[in-house]
Amino acid sequence: MPKWLKDTVFYEIYPQSFYDSNGDGIGDIEGIIQKLDYVKSVGCNAIWLNPCYDSPFMDAGYDVRNYKKVAERYGTNEDLERLFKVAHEKGMKILLDLVPGHTSDTHEWFIKSKDPVPNEYSNRYIWTKSAWDAPPQYRMLVGITDRDGNYMVNYFSSQPALNYGFHEITHPEWQLPCDHPDCLATVEALKDIMRFWLDKGCDGFRVDMADSLVKNDDEKVATARIWKDIRKMMDKDYPEAVLVSEWCHPVRSLYKAGFHMDFYLDHRGNGYSTLFRYLVDGEDRSFFSKNGKGDVTVFTDEYVPNLKATKDYGYISMFTSNHDIPRMTNNLDETARKLAFCTIFTMPGVPFLYYGDEIGMRYQKNLTSKEGGFTRTGSRTPMQWTDGKNLGFSVADEDKLYLPVDKSENAPTVENQQNKADSIFNVVKDIIRIRRENNTDLGSDGDFEVIYAERNQYPFVYKRGNFIIGVNPSGENQSIHFDINIKEITYQIGNFKLENHKLTLSPQSFVLMKI
Ligand code: NOJ
Numbered sequence: 431m432p433k434w435l436k437d438t439v440f441y442e443i444y445p446q447s448f449y450d451s452n453g454d455g456i457g458d459i460e461g462i463i464q465k466l467d468y469v470k471s472v473g474c475n476a477i478w479l480n481p482c483y484d485s486p487f488m489d490a491g492y493d494v495r496n497y498k499k500v501a502e503r504y505g506t507n508e509d510l511e512r513l514f515k516v517a518h519e520k521g522m523k524i525l526l527d528l529v530p531g532h533t534s535d536t537h538e539w540f541i542k543s544k545d546p547v548p549n550e551y552s553n554r555y556i557w558t559k560s561a562w563d564a565p566p567q568y569r570m571l572v573g574i575t576d577r578d579g580n581y582m583v584n585y586f587s588s589q590p591a592l593n594y595g596f597h598e599i600t601h602p603e604w605q606l607p608c609d610h611p612d613c614l615a616t617v618e619a620l621k622d623i624m625r626f627w628l629d630k631g632c633d634g635f636r637v638d639m640a641d642s643l644v645k646n647d648d649e650k651v652a653t654a655r656i657w658k659d660i661r662k663m664m665d666k667d668y669p670e671a672v673l674v675s676e677w678c679h680p681v682r683s684l685y686k687a688g689f690h691m692d693f694y695l696d697h698r699g700n701g702y703s704t705l706f707r708y709l710v711d712g713e714d715r716s717f718f719s720k721n722g723k724g725d726v727t728v729f730t731d732e733y734v735p736n737l738k739a740t741k742d743y744g745y746i747s748m749f750t751s752n753h754d755i756p757r758m759t760n761n762l763d764e765t766a767r768k769l770a771f772c773t774i775f776t777m778p779g780v781p782f783l784y785y786g787d788e789i790g791m792r793y794q795k796n797l798t799s800k801e802g803g804f805t806r807t808g809s810r811t812p813m814q815w816t817d818g819k820n821l822g823f824s825v826a827d828e829d830k831l832y833l834p835v836d837k838s839e840n841a842p843t844v845e846n847q848q849n850k851a852d853s854i855f856n857v858v859k860d861i862i863r864i865r866r867e868n869n870t871d872l873g874s875d876g877d878f879e880v881i882y883a884e885r886n887q888y889p890f891v892y893k894r895g896n897f898i899i900g901v902n903p904s905g906e907n908q909s910i911h912f913d914i915n916i917k918e919i920t921y922q923i924g925n926f927k928l929e930n931h932k933l934t935l936s937p938q939s940f941v942l943m944k945i
Contacts, residue, residue: 450824473862493534514631528635532584553612597647661688684744701729722904871895902935
């Protein structure tokens, strides 16, 4: 396990929307290079960059046309290499986004694969043997190529599924086993892409839909086998590089598949979503909502056993949000978000901050969809830097912008948040700094123990090494019996009282105490 992960806080950058350095209305790699010092000043020492490869952008770049070429709109391969280099000089790491499950239907592999004349790429994707064969349990596109067969897609219709084989073969006439030479060739092609960027200096990958490789693989054993093999290659040739999976099943991803980190995703009703984004029939039942209707045990019941089972293998990564889900501004007020972020950044594992969350950027409802974003588009708007033109994102005319900037009068920006002592920006900076200064206890590896978490009750209190953390997102005072001697109050939002073996946390409060 690369040691650097012990003290890492990631920053996720959506390249389209971070900083436009050449005035064409869209973010670019040079823009990211220019803002590295900013990312570092927030306290983050690593970046996950969403896909920046050549693509027709039917799914914002998750539909890759050429894995080895940076999309022109972001710059050149040399720019990306320079980003690796400058980041390394500043002590920062860069993860690229690896999309192993599918390509764009304009990728040259697919163009060859759909050719009716059999060739090296005929089995690179999953095809039935005849255009009249389309078993309904598979997501197939039917009758749209000259090749006599239908092909499986992995996500949108423009994203044909790469062929890593089938674990259980139910249609032997067209399903290949995982050890078929053509499926093994897909694995080799994936390794080749990884090596290409790792050799140029990237520090690893966030892996898109990591569990989607092998089909008819309910328990994901065959998919895990492929990743274990890839991990072997990394341990041998790139021992400092890391992989984080979009999977949300730590036992499978960390223990069985060999990922270094796994995202705790926003699956509806799971522990993560019920903490921060749980709207049921219009009512906010998130634990962090001020109305106090949440249930923290949905989180602890899931998280604690997973943490225990995988502690020696890898990290569970919690995030403030990402490019696929509404920012927390959608349902939580500013204080609630401060408490939520303080909690995320005092949890074990390797946390991720989504660009703009640190300044309280809004989730922009009702935007016209861009590049397959649909409801996700509202979380992908340009970063808000200054109070000037286009909020400092770009000097282009407004109608040339990739997406509109937040037009509200009081739109938060780095400039106005920096100067406000109690801004969410300063809270995020403070809590990340405290986490990193006390890395042994509060960093990725430190212990985690629940002190108080009860069904439908507040507060939530937990211990990390020599620290106790208490958070009360509800709008009422909340007390618990508390017998622990406190040496120092390290950080607090709102008030608390500690007397007669009772800890009382005021409405919407957070406290980090040293014992
Ligand atoms: C997950 C990515 O985060 C999302 O943005 C993308 O659309 C799908 N995977 C398909 O690649």
